[in-house]
Amino acid sequence: MTSARTFQFKSINYTGLQPGPRVIIMGATHGNEVCGTKAIRRVMDEIDNGALHIAAGSVTFVPIVNPLAYQQVTRNGDRNLNRDLFPKANPQDFEDQIANWLCPLLGQHDVLLDIHSFAATGEPFVMVGPLDNDGTLQPFRHAEKERAWARRLGVRRFVDGWLATYGDGVQRRSRSADELETVLRYGVGTTEYMRSTGGYALTLEAGQHDDPQAPDVAYRAILNTLAHLGLIAAPDPVPVDFDEMEALSMVVVHDKLHADDAFARPWKSFDPVAEGELIGTRADGTPVTAEFGGRILFPAASAAANTEWYYLTRPNATFGREQG
Numbered sequence: 155m156t157s158a159r160t161f162q163f164k165s166i167n168y169t170g171l172q173p174g175p176r177v178i179i180m181g182a183t184h185g186n187e188v189c190g191t192k193a194i195r196r197v198m199d200e201i202d203n204g205a206l207h208i209a210a211g212s213v214t215f216v217p218i219v220n221p222l223a224y225q226q227v228t229r230n231g232d233r234n235l236n237r238d239l240f241p242k243a244n245p246q247d248f249e250d251q252i253a254n255w256l257c258p259l260l261g262q263h264d265v266l267l268d269i270h271s272f273a274a275t276g277e278p279f280v281m282v283g284p285l286d287n288d289g290t291l292q293p294f295r296h297a298e299k300e301r302a303w304a305r306r307l308g309v310r311r312f313v314d315g316w317l318a319t320y321g322d323g324v325q326r327r328s329r330s331a332d333e334l335e336t337v338l339r340y341g342v343g344t345t346e347y348m349r350s351t352g353g354y355a356l357t358l359e360a361g362q363h364d365d366p367q368a369p370d371v372a373y374r375a376i377l378n379t380l381a382h383l384g385l386i387a388a389p390d391p392v393p394v395d396f397d398e399m400e401a402l403s404m405v406v407v408h409d410k411l412h413a414d415d416a417f418a419r420p421w422k423s424f425d426p427v428a429e430g431e432l433i434g435t436r437a438d439g440t441p442v443t444a445e446f447g448g449r450i451l452f453p454a455a456s457a458a459a460n461t462e463w464y465y466l467t468r469p470n471a472t473f474g475r476e477q478g
Contacts, residue, residue, distance in 0.1 A: 174211020185223025190269025193372035236343035401473030
């Protein structure tokens with residue numbers, strides 16, 4: 155395990171004089187995804203020089219969530235921080251050390267914006283949580299507020315259904331109830347943990363890692379968040395029009411059953427697929443085709459056997475209208 159003594163954790167809080175929500179905004183949860191770090195530092199500079207004023211509530215900035223991965227310029231330090239994010243009595247790796255600091259910090263806030271970027275080319279998008287529900291997987295009470303906020307971040311593409319679809323795949327693979335619970339916990343990252351504390355959260359994927367526009371996308375999303383939640387004296391941003399947005403629901407995950415399972419072509423997230431289109435071929439020659447038309451998400455050509463290979467999404471025509 156990497157020694158935590160080599161590193162330190164940093165958070166910066168600004169609190170207004172008027173009551174309001176407690177917001178936390180984070181960058182570099184994955185160390186090679188630095189657009190959020192750049193945007194956060196830009197906003198903090200504006201607050202510190204007086205160009206921006208926190209009038210109500212409070213905002214905590216964490217420019218670098220994972221200092222080990224950030225120093226290495228890698229996605230992970232010892233492992234993926236955005237999985238199995240829980241406090242650990244007996245931390246086994248550096249990300250467990252982060253969790254023991256970060257989870258209590260998240261629990262002190264009401265709203266989380268976690269800013270990421272992605273490897274392939276493509277337009278920014280937002281990952282949102284479930285609808286309000288009393289289920290055991292991810293009970294929730296703030297879907298209307300979360301989705302209204304998502305439409306004001308400044309992007310037009312939205313994806314929901316992560317944990318439920320991931321959980322369906324886990325249940326299919328699990329051999330026992332104990333294993334199911336253990337692996338389901340692996341699906342919990344920053345936003346899922348935040349929702350488990352009673353808050354609500356969004357993951358902004360601000361663009362490709364090296365896209366020079368990604369920090370600007372992140373900066374705009376931060377300012378829109380502060381305005382929408384009333385922390386700064388600014389008009390509420392205009393939400394993206396329903397006719398201009400693309401909302402997708404993750405529906406099914408397909409596993410790579412054998413190391414020699416192979417894609418038919420080098421898929422990228424959000425590539426369109428038609429019903430019956432060839433996605434790939436199993437090691438024994440069996441074709442794998444799309445059971446419905448939609449878009450592919452998170453295709454992993456190098457995935458290990460018996461892990462997620464790709465997700466399929468379909469349009470969600472009711473996104474943002476579900477609860478009024």
